[in-house]
Amino acid sequence: MIDPRESTPEGDAPGPFSEELTELVSASLDGALSPDEEERLADLLAQDPQLHAYRERLRRVKRLVAGSAPLMAGAPGAGSRQDALAELQARLARASAGGEPGLGLQVKLGILACVAGLVLVSWQVVAFSRRLNDRSEAAPQKSEVSEVPEALPDVPDLPEEVDLTPPEDPPGDAPEAPSDPELPEPPLPDTPPEDPQPEDPAPKDPTDPSDPQDPDDEGEVVAEVPDATPQPGPDEGTRVRPEDPTPPPRPALDLAALKRLVAGIHAAATPLEQRPSLIRSLGDPRFDHPLAYQTLSAILAGQLDRSLPIGQVEGRAIGPEEWKAAARLACARLDTALAVRVLLDSLQGDQTSDGPAVEAALGRMRAPASVEAMAQSLTGRTTLVQAEAALRALAAVGDPLGYAAVLEVFENDRAPAILVRQAALALGALGNDGSLAPLKGGLGDKRSIVRAGSAGGLGRLGARLPDCAEASVEALAGALRDKEFAVCSAAAEALAAVGEPGVPTLIACLNPSQEPRAAVRDAAREQLWLLSGRPLADAALAADWWREHEQAGIPLAQPTAVLAVDPDQSPLAYAGWGERVVFMLDTSGSMRGPKWTQTQAEVRRAIEAYAARRTSKDRAWVNLLAFADAPRFVRPGFANVASRSGRAGVLRLLEQLKPVEVAQTNLLKAMQALDAIPEVDTLVVFSDAGESPAALARTFDSVRRSLARRPLRIHTVWLSGGAGPLVVDRGAGHPDDPAGATFMRRLARETGGLFVRER
Amino acid sequence: MCEFSDEALILGCRGAGEERARALVGELAQRHLDRVVGFLYGLTGDAAVAHDLAQEAFVRVYRHRERYREVARFSTWLYTIARNLALNELRNRQRRPQVYGASTTSDPALHPLDAAPASGASPVEAAAEQDLQHAVRAAVRSLQSPYREVVVLCDLEERSYAEAAEILGVPIGTVRSRLSRARGRLEQRLRPLLERGGSA
Numbered sequence: 001m002i003d004p005r006e007s008t009p010e011g012d013a014p015g016p017f018s019e020e021l022t023e024l025v026s027a028s029l030d031g032a033l034s035p036d037e038e039e040r041l042a043d044l045l046a047q048d049p050q051l052h053a054y055r056e057r058l059r060r061v062k063r064l065v066a067g068s069a070p071l072m073a074g075a076p077g078a079g080s081r082q083d084a085l086a087e088l089q090a091r092l093a094r095a096s097a098g099g100e101p102g103l104g105l106q107v108k109l110g111i112l113a114c115v116a117g118l119v120l121v122s123w124q125v126v127a128f129s130r131r132l133n134d135r136s137e138a139a140p141q142k143s144e145v146s147e148v149p150e151a152l153p154d155v156p157d158l159p160e161e162v163d164l165t166p167p168e169d170p171p172g173d174a175p176e177a178p179s180d181p182e183l184p185e186p187p188l189p190d191t192p193p194e195d196p197q198p199e200d201p202a203p204k205d206p207t208d209p210s211d212p213q214d215p216d217d218e219g220e221v222v223a224e225v226p227d228a229t230p231q232p233g234p235d236e237g238t239r240v241r242p243e244d245p246t247p248p249p250r251p252a253l254d255l256a257a258l259k260r261l262v263a264g265i266h267a268a269a270t271p272l273e274q275r276p277s278l279i280r281s282l283g284d285p286r287f288d289h290p291l292a293y294q295t296l297s298a299i300l301a302g303q304l305d306r307s308l309p310i311g312q313v314e315g316r317a318i319g320p321e322e323w324k325a326a327a328r329l330a331c332a333r334l335d336t337a338l339a340v341r342v343l344l345d346s347l348q349g350d351q352t353s354d355g356p357a358v359e360a361a362l363g364r365m366r367a368p369a370s371v372e373a374m375a376q377s378l379t380g381r382t383t384l385v386q387a388e389a390a391l392r393a394l395a396a397v398g399d400p401l402g403y404a405a406v407l408e409v410f411e412n413d414r415a416p417a418i419l420v421r422q423a424a425l426a427l428g429a430l431g432n433d434g435s436l437a438p439l440k441g442g443l444g445d446k447r448s449i450v451r452a453g454s455a456g457g458l459g460r461l462g463a464r465l466p467d468c469a470e471a472s473v474e475a476l477a478g479a480l481r482d483k484e485f486a487v488c489s490a491a492a493e494a495l496a497a498v499g500e501p502g503v504p505t506l507i508a509c510l511n512p513s514q515e516p517r518a519a520v521r522d523a524a525r526e527q528l529w530l531l532s533g534r535p536l537a538d539a540a541l542a543a544d545w546w547r548e549h550e551q552a553g554i555p556l557a558q559p560t561a562v563l564a565v566d567p568d569q570s571p572l573a574y575a576g577w578g579e580r581v582v583f584m585l586d587t588s589g590s591m592r593g594p595k596w597t598q599t600q601a602e603v604r605r606a607i608e609a610y611a612a613r614r615t616s617k618d619r620a621w622v623n624l625l626a627f628a629d630a631p632r633f634v635r636p637g638f639a640n641v642a643s644r645s646g647r648a649g650v651l652r653l654l655e656q657l658k659p660v661e662v663a664q665t666n667l668l669k670a671m672q673a674l675d676a677i678p679e680v681d682t683l684v685v686f687s688d689a690g691e692s693p694a695a696l697a698r699t700f701d702s703v704r705r706s707l708a709r710r711p712l713r714i715h716t717v718w719l720s721g722g723a724g725p726l727v728v729d730r731g732a733g734h735p736d737d738p739a740g741a742t743f744m745r746r747l748a749r750e751t752g753g754l755f756v757r758e759r
Numbered sequence: 760m761c762e763f764s765d766e767a768l769i770l771g772c773r774g775a776g777e778e779r780a781r782a783l784v785g786e787l788a789q790r791h792l793d794r795v796v797g798f799l800y801g802l803t804g805d806a807a808v809a810h811d812l813a814q815e816a817f818v819r820v821y822r823h824r825e826r827y828r829e830v831a832r833f834s835t836w837l838y839t840i841a842r843n844l845a846l847n848e849l850r851n852r853q854r855r856p857q858v859y860g861a862s863t864t865s866d867p868a869l870h871p872l873d874a875a876p877a878s879g880a881s882p883v884e885a886a887a888e889q890d891l892q893h894a895v896r897a898a899v900r901s902l903q904s905p906y907r908e909v910v911v912l913c914d915l916e917e918r919s920y921a922e923a924a925e926i927l928g929v930p931i932g933t934v935r936s937r938l939s940r941a942r943g944r945l946e947q948r949l950r951p952l953l954e955r956g957g958s959a
Contacts, residue, residue, distance in 0.1 A: 019936075019939070019940075022939050022940075022943050023935060023936055023939035025939075026935070026938055026939035026942050026943070027935050027938075027939065029942075030913065030920070030938075032920055032935065054946075057946050057950070057953055058942050058943075058946055060953055061942055061945045061946050061949055061953070062914055062942065064891070064895045064949065065895060065899060065910060065914040065915060065945065066914050066915065066917070067892070067895075081792070081793070084792060084796075084810060084813075084814070085785070085788060085789065085792065087814060088785070088788050088792070088814045088817055088818075089781065089785055091814055091815075091817075091818050092781045092784060092785065092817070092818060092821050093781065095818050095821055095822055096777040096780075096781060096821070348763065348764055348767055
């Protein structure tokens with residue numbers, strides 16, 4: 001216990017407080033305290049008003065210092081920014097052997113800007129040429145491509161060579177052929193038969209996170225079955241890819257049509273709504289040519305963003321995001337090694353929020369050359385984001401061709417934990433019995449993220465290969481005893497994924513004598529609830545259900561998509577709770593009225609349900625994080641809601657919370673606020689997710705990044721009107737779902753949590 | 760060109776010709792120059808020196824472009840270079856005689872006519888605001904270098920403890936404790952203002 005009056009030598013700790021205490025106070029301003037420290041500080045602040053006043057003064061100091069940030073502006077004697085940059089260029093020129101100090105500054109700047117632009121353009125072209133040469137074997141149909149890499153037509157010049165008249169009718173936007181004979185035919189008839197997506201001449205791009213009609217990031221069709229229980233595939237148990245039937249011949253290259261198409265894409269006069277259709281048309285197999293890839297790459301790199309008009313058509317924004325979505329779809333339809341490369345290369349630098357969309361596009365590719373390209377990307381020089389996208393895509397494709405590369409990542413000691421975790425999940429999805437031993441070994445990894453991923457992989461493997469089910473269950477039973485709750489939770493989910501063989505282990509886990517940790521029992525109970533559709537409160541009830549089920553001799557049904565909940569109970573009453581839970585409550589203006597009333601009522605019921613599942617000896621730490629423009633923890637520390645006083649205190653604070661009329665939703669900042677508290681194992685988000693699709697995509701990506709550092713389970717409650725009863729939805733969603741609902745669903749699925757919505 | 764990340768640009772310098780490398784470093788300067796100047800101004804308290812050191816930092820980036828490794832963000836590397844330059848400058852300044860007024864005349868806070876007044880503020884309020892800003896900057900400048908660095912990085916630059924630790928080459932716990940002490944000292948020095956004002 002810190003004595004708040006303990007002084008340290010003069011100069012080290014100003015004021016009457018000890019150095020340790022001032023450090024606590026200071027760090028609290030940055031949200032850099034551990035939960036224990038927060039609690040300790042909260043106690044001390046409550047006891048000592050002077051300490052509280054000191055903290056407020058420090059807070060003001062911090063604000064004052066931050067307010068003096070714009071130091072550069074107006075600094076006398078510094079000259080203009082342009083002058084400074086010009087001077088820098090002169091210094092750089094002097095620093096290099098080839099400098100031209102005699103030139104005027106403005107002239108130099110202009111020349112350098114031009115040179116930089118030209119260099120980068122030519123750099124890209126050369127890079128493409130190299131890739132073409134490197135991959136000529138993988139894509140033999142591109143023989144004529146590899147002959148002309150150095151002579152690629154310059155895209156910006158194309159409009160001068162062809163008829164720039166914008167098409168009357170966009171190819172791909174309507175089922176009928178374009179009325180302009182100068183434009184290429186829509187690609188409908190050329191679709192390869194192995195393409196999993198039924199062709200639609202005017203598809204809503206499902207690869208685009210900004211598209212509210214995107215049903216799923218893994219490219220699944222709308223289904224009632226969650227992906228936690230993958231269906232056995234036709235190639236289950238095989239180590240070798242089955243012989244492919246002879247691929248359908250690629251249509252002949254139509255370079256003239258491609259040039260016209262590219263010209264139409266670049267023409268400023270092209271109607272807004274037609275440009276995405278033109279870009280999608282680049283996916284026509286007739287356009288398997290460097291010019292198409294170069295154009296797609298430029299679109300994905302945002303190089304068209306400034307030169308082309310953007311706007312709205314019938315209330316829908318048409319601009320760079322729309323173009324990128326179309327470009328990703330075109331890549332998926334081209335389904336070649338080069339298209340894989342273009343997609344992966346688009347995940348550069350800060351564009352990481354495109355990851356899910358790129359994964360979805362990659363996951364639609366089925367051509368062996370594409371799968372090999374994804375696999376090769378794992379063994380070559382690649383970024384973390386690219387490797388992660390490739391791993392997820394390989395898992396979605398499920399082609400055994402990717403197995404060796406995925407296994408290599410999994411067994412690479414130097415690979416980052418998040419990649420190893422993703423590789424574990426992919427190994428399970430690929431359904432190769434050779435994965436069993438490595439995945440079992442992964443349960444002993446020192447990194448909890450890898451152990452949790454290995455458990456998930458074993459669940460997928462056991463579901464896919466009946467011969468591996470027993471061994472998987474045995475290993476997962478051991479994982480239930482892991483010291484980390486996140487691993488136990490993943491093991492419970494994996495046992496449910498395996499199906500019947502895993503159920504007895506889950507039931508046994510409900511028994512307190514076998515599993516003393518309430519949180520782990522919760523995790524097992526949740527899975528049994530999802531499997532049976534019944535709230536199986538204890539081991540005896542669960543055993544009865546299982547006996548009935550076995551006697552009936554009916555195979556265990558797949559979990560239903562929507563679980564109706566007793567209206568008197570919280571929809572999260574049987575959710576898996578950890579030991580440290582944060583309720584993240586959206587207090588933006590859009591939550592006012594019935595939504596907020598419902599939020600408060602549901603949070604109260606959820607906290608009471610959580611507390612009811614714990615004895616006073618158990619840990620049930622809760623805090624509330626209110627967020628709108630900025631997040632703030634309602635309590636400085638966590639409260640143990642298993643105790644009556646702790647629970648009452650939290651509920652009292654809940655009642656005092658109110659939405660702020662003018663505030664906007666900022667989920668990203670709220671999620672980032674959690675990074676300071678790694679001990680949190682369960683998050684429950686109540687929100688209408690009323691942000692732009694692009695902002696939601698960034699948030700989703702940020703959450704995925706944070707999962708690399710620590711496992712976190714997120715239950716999401718999406719509030720649309722605040723009036724209807726809530727249900728637990730485990731389905732894959734509907735194309736017409738709003739962007740907010742899709743985001744909340746994906747957030748829950750990504751982390752193994754529950755998605756709750758109004759009926 | 761602006762669509763490339765910082766890291767892609769600096770990696771693009773590897774093995775590149777002099778001209779191309781200059782263009783790429785120029786692009787990086789476009790992105791970072793202002794903030795680096797602000798950072799250096801916070802460390803040195805002298806705008807002219809800050810401008811000069813910022814340019815030197817980019818020259819160093821250019822000269823040592825082959826040494827950049829992807830283990831760190833480019834901005835972290837850049838700030839580390841800038842910080843080292845600032846420390847050298849401060850060390851040299853101690854050795855050489857100080858020209859009277861050299862560091863203060865470049866402070867925009869001492870040029871109220873040049874400084875942009877707060878929008879909608881009366882002249883009296885603007886003057887009070889400038890006094891306050893000046894006092895804050897003076898207080899920051901009066902801190903010893905290790906404390907000033909963390910204040911500039913964490914409070915001015917709003918960098919995380921982890922990033923500050925990486926730039927300074929110290930453990931995160933050291934950043935936390937230094938920041939606490941620095942804020943404590945600033946609080947002591949600014950206390951009269953804090954108690955008098957209330958607008959802060």
